[in-house]
Amino acid sequence: MENSTEMHSPKRRARTNQLLVSLTCLGILFSNPHCEQAKAMIMPYPMTIDKMTGASALVIKAKVISVEPAKATDSNALKSNFWQVYRAKLKLISTLKGKAPSDTIDFYYRADLPPTGKPTMWLDAGPENHAHFKLEAGHSYILFAQQTDGKGPLVQVSSNYTLRSWEGFFRAADDTPIAPGIAPVKAVWNELTKQIASKQAAVSQYAALTLLDLSCESNSSSGTGDYPRAQVLSSLFDSKHEPPLALSAAGFLKTFIAALGTMSPYSRDDYRMRYLWTIADKPMCSWAPWTIKDNVTAKPAVPFLIKIADGKHQPDICAAAILTLGASHHDPKMAETISAKLPAWLASQQPEIRAAAIILSSDYPTSNYPTIVSAKKRIELMTDASEQVRKAAALSAGLSQSAETIPQLDKMLNDKSASVRAAAALSLISFPLDKVKIILLSHLNNHDFGVGFLCRVAMIDPASVKNELLAECQKPRTSMSGVPTTDAQMAFQNGLATDPHALAVRALLKYLDDTAGSQLSKPEFSKFLDCLEQNSVADSSLTGATYEMLITHSLKQRAASFKKRAIAAQPTLPTIAFDQPDRLLETGNLKYK
Known part of the structure; x- marks a missing residue:
């Protein structure tokens, strides 16, 4: 079996998540001899168990009798550059969906990196994202299977790239048959919860991490909302709020806390960014919104997490426990318990703990809570000797929307640390524009953040910076344009x-679209329109919107010319980019401006 430390490790989650937004659909060829071609691609989110059931021809509980490499002629659908294809001989225990061809079944699946031919480096769409698992002879599993063309041998249900590589495979607790009529989602729950108290640490850890991944409300890249998180935590923690010993073992504790943290907006860098832009005034980013309203389901785990935070563990583990408590303040008793710990954590000698505490303090900025973190304390930590603490304090200013910290954020744009400067810049642009516009305009020449500050102003008040916006959009573009050249730019x-x-x-598109057609037809707008068309004619993400803007503003000649040039520049561009706006305008669903 591919055990818990392999399937759910923080390293694997970090690998799965990196660059999913910024490199989507971009192919990069490295000339470095230590790496080969690396690609990034959009991958489907994991299927829920119910959806997986619908996609499967057969759902069974079976015991693995033997495993051997598949013959070269077997199961072509699973052939992979990354993984070896195996054939498992299964003894049927129970059928949850479909009709098994016999009591003994051949099942084809992927496992084990091949000894030769594997890439030495990959981005995003790498081996770990190609659906695979490791079955062990003598163990039982719940398996979701497909049949090629509705007949032939059984194969794993997911054969493509996926954000949950173990999709369709669940280790069973034992060989006990499943009662007739039990749905697969319930059967998986029963099998996993039986394994939580296993005397084998790896089995207990596998069950816990799998259940946590199945109760993420689709919040993590690999998670789904098959089970309520409160129900899962109640199964993991006893009446004394302690988990099984295997879950708090020294070598596994960090992984366990990371899995608990998937409902907290502070537990990961990407979560913090999603949360920042969800609470920001008129966000300007490409992050998906943070959709989890609170983390009160963490209640059974709170005493355990506080004990870890206060314990003699590595500082990064204590910090992770603190960050896992994020968004728990909606429950009054939890808020009282957690906020009371903040002063001690903020005064810790360990910078990791101070940094985590100042991030968590974003939940307690007002007198509505028993213990609050004042703007004065936040500003004090923004000048901390530790770069890690200053960065966290800068970000917490945006997370708490503490307007009193804005002058200090302005000063932090000159911090010696690139990561601190970037955090301050991000927090500044999260505030309502009227509170930070003067500061942003004063830094338009900032090498790292000036363009971002310009865009923040332009997204809300474009007329006030139209000439600066035009100058930016007129800059020549190359294949390396947009690639950060400094650490601060990269972090920003x-x-x-x-x-x-x-x-x-x-x-620029928004500025022109918000301007009346009678104005756009005037000569002074020609340079703005020319610039927009130049940027959009070969960019499929902008072509349709630009064409729609032109036709709704009665710029018919421009629209016709732009359409012709766009088709020439993008021969494979679907005509719907033009046909749909035309139809909507004809039917009155689009209005002239």
Whole structure:
């Protein structure tokens, strides 16, 4: 079996998540001899168990009798550059869906990297994202299977790239048959919860991490909302709020806390960015919104997490426990318990703990809570000796929307640390524009953040910076345009999950779209229209919107010319980019402006 430390490790989750936004659909060829071609691609989110059931011809509980490499002629659908294809001989225990061809079944699946031919480096769409598992002879599993063309041998249900590589495979607790009529989602629950108290640490850990991944409300890239998180935590923690010993073992504790943290907006860098832009005033980024309203289901785990945070563990583990408590303040008793710990954590000698505490303090900015973190304390930590703490304090200013910290954020744009400067810049642009506009305009020449600041103003008040916006959009573009050249730029762009120049073009489009057609037809707007068309004619993400803007503003000649040039520049562009706006305008679903 591919055990818990392999399937759910923080390293694997980090690998799965990196660059999913910024490199989507981009192919990069490295000339470095230590790596081969690396690609990034859009991959489907994991299927829920119910959806997987619908996609399967057969759902069974079976015991593995033997495993051997498949013959070269077997199961072509699963052939992979990354994985060896195996044939498992199964003894049927129970059928949950479909009709098994016999009591003994051949099942084809992927496992084990081949000894030769594997890539030495990959981005995103790598081996771990190609659906695979490791079955062990003598163990039982719940398996979701397909049949090629509705007949022939059984194969694993997921054969493509996926954000949950173990899709369709669940280790069973034992060989006990499943009662007739039990749905697969219930059967999986029963099998996993039986394994939580296993005397084998790896089995207990596998069950816990799998259940946590199945109760993420689709919040993590590999998670689904098959089971309520509260129900899962109740099965993991006893009446004394302690998990089985295997879950708090020293070598596994960090992984367990990371899995518990998938409902907290603070537990990961990408979660913090999603949360920042969800609470920000008129966000300007490419992050998906943070949709989890609270983390009160963490209640059974709170005493355990506080004990870990206060314990003699590595500082990064204590910090992870603190960050896992994020968004628990909606429950009054939890808020009282957690906020009471903040002063001690903020005064810790360990910078990791101080940094985590100042992030968590974003939940407690007002007198509505028993213990609050004042703006004065936040500003004090923004000058901390530790770069890690200053960065966290800068970000917490945006997360708490503490307007009193804005002057200090302005000063932090000159911090010696690139990551601190970037955090301050991101927090600044999260505030309502009227509170930060003067500061942003004063830094338009900032090498790292100036374009982002310009876009922030232009997205809301484009007329006030139209000439600066035009100048930015007129800059010549190359294949390397938008690639960060400094650490601060990289951190800032990661925080936005997009290239600021792309935002500038969209701000220009918005400016023109918000201007009446009678105005756009005047000569002074020609240079703005020319610039937009130049940026959009070969960019499929902008072509349709630009064409729609032109036709709704009665710029018929421009629209016709733009359409002709766009088709020439993008021969494979679907004509719907033009046909749909035309139809909507004809039917009155689009209005002239």
